[in-house]
Amino acid sequence: MNSIIKESLDKAQLQVSKLRKANSRFIYISLIASVLATLLAGFTAVNGKPLAGQGPGAWAWTCGVVAIFTATATVFTGLHKQLTVPERLAKATECVGKLKSILISLEKSDLKDSDKDAILNEYKKIVEVYSEFII
Secondary structure, three states: OHHHHHHHHHHHHHHHHHHHHHHHHHHHHHHHHHHHHHHHHHHHHHHOOOOOOOOHHHHHHHHHHHHHHHHHHHHHHHHHHHOOHHHHHHHHHHHHHHHHHHHHHHOOOOOOHHHHHHHHHHHHHHHHHHHHHHO
């Protein structure tokens, strides 16, 4: 039983790691794109001239670059919300904690059969609730 629970724990920890990376990636891309759009628009407004060149074409390029950065920030913020990365990360982290707790309980040398049955039932509940992270 220990090996099955350890295998589940390994899978859940891998999911936590992947979700943390995805969460950070979405946040960083959104922030960086937003900051770049703001800096570019602000720099252009303060200087009163486009980023590069002169005339209507230069203004179009400057506005286009700002729009691309703004759109990137919006898309990544929306995806972050739509994919529910923070919620899934919290749930996966909770799963890891519960599996670790079960393993600690199993390490007791004086476990009775009734205790083992209770631990097995708890593991079954974890599998039911957190199957997306451990199966």
